[in-house]
Amino acid sequence: MKTSILPLACSALLLALPAAAQDPWNPVDRRTLSIVQTEQAVFPLRLLQTSVMNGDAWVAIDVDEKGQLTDWVVTGYSRKEFADSAVEALKQWRYLPPSLDGQPWASVRELRFDFSRTGVVVNFVGADAITNRFDELFAGHFAYRTYTLRELDRTPTPIHVVTPVSPASDPSGATHEVTVEFYIDEQGRVRLPSVDRAEAGTIYASCAITAVRGWRFDPPLCKGRPVLVLAHQQFKFVPKH
Numbered sequence: 001m002k003t004s005i006l007p008l009a010c011s012a013l014l015l016a017l018p019a020a021a022q023d024p025w026n027p028v029d030r031r032t033l034s035i036v037q038t039e040q041a042v043f044p045l046r047l048l049q050t051s052v053m054n055g056d057a058w059v060a061i062d063v064d065e066k067g068q069l070t071d072w073v074v075t076g077y078s079r080k081e082f083a084d085s086a087v088e089a090l091k092q093w094r095y096l097p098p099s100l101d102g103q104p105w106a107s108v109r110e111l112r113f114d115f116s117r118t119g120v121v122v123n124f125v126g127a128d129a130i131t132n133r134f135d136e137l138f139a140g141h142f143a144y145r146t147y148t149l150r151e152l153d154r155t156p157t158p159i160h161v162v163t164p165v166s167p168a169s170d171p172s173g174a175t176h177e178v179t180v181e182f183y184i185d186e187q188g189r190v191r192l193p194s195v196d197r198a199e200a201g202t203i204y205a206s207c208a209i210t211a212v213r214g215w216r217f218d219p220p221l222c223k224g225r226p227v228l229v230l231a232h233q234q235f236k237f238v239p240k241h
Contacts, residue, residue, distance in 0.1 A: 033063060033107045033124075034096045041089035041113055041120040044081035054116040056142070057082040058125070059090060060183070061111060062192045065104040067095045073183050073191045075110060075228065076145045083144070085120075086113040108194035146183070147227045152220050156184055156229065162214035164207040164235065176237045178208045186226035188217040208235045 047055075055078040062071040072090065077083040090111070097104040110125040149155060182193040193212040195205040212233065219226040 029099075029101050031096065031099045033098045033109055036094040036096070037089070037122070038094055039089050039092040041085050041115070041122065043115050043117055043120065044079075044085050047079070047081050048117070052079065054114070055079050055082040056115065057086040057113040059083070059086050059111050059113070060108060060192050061090060062106065062108050062194075063095045063097055064106045065097050067097045067104075069093070069095060070106075071192055073185065073228070074144070075183070075230075076142045078142055080143065082113065082115050085115070086111070108192045145228075147220070147222055147229045149229060149231055152222055152227070152229060153224065154221070156188070156217040156220045156231070158215060158217050159188070160214070160216040162211040164211040164237075175239070176202075176204045177234060178202075178204045178237070179232055179234045180205075180208050180212050181230070181232040182212055184217050184220050184229050184231055186219055186228060188219045190215045190217070204235075204237055 056076070057074065057078075058076040060073045060075050061069060064070050069091065072087060074083045074087065098107050099105070112123050112125050114121040114123075178195055178199055180193050180195055183191040185191050190212055193209045195209065199205045220229040221227065
């Protein structure tokens, strides 16, 4: 198995893909991740006593196949009070995991909270919104933000790597590639590993994500200061001869 993006040397056996997961995006019955907002995010009380009129908070969430919130990462905010209010609300929400033909799986999604004194709007973040957020981040509009690998003093050094391994093999001899996206937090821990939705639900994705969850890095640094960074790693599963 070859790797890219981060300088890691790993190898793995080929995995077997169940027939039911061969074509996950031509489903008969498909459901995307949905949220029941049982508790509304509110404009921070402390800021009501100031001249601040609005703000933003971005939070990535990890929901398992049972609909349980297993982890979250604050990925950006204009003021910390907005992030605190967003997290307090999402910890109390109920989640319906995505599913295919009745088979649910875990999902990582990012949420944007737009705060104003008249209310709070919450949306799932799409690709265009992420691009806009990074434009805002680089312009200095956020007090806290996610960094990219190219902004770091150096590429984070892995200090513990888990290799995806399976005793199974694919009789077709096909090669399968999976790209895992994940955050490395200020302590060097991997947070919220995920794959593109076209790969979601496959055993390849599951194996890669499970392995990446066990990785650990030296803390990523920007100008000598630990930061949150978004990274990704490509795995190539090839037949073992």
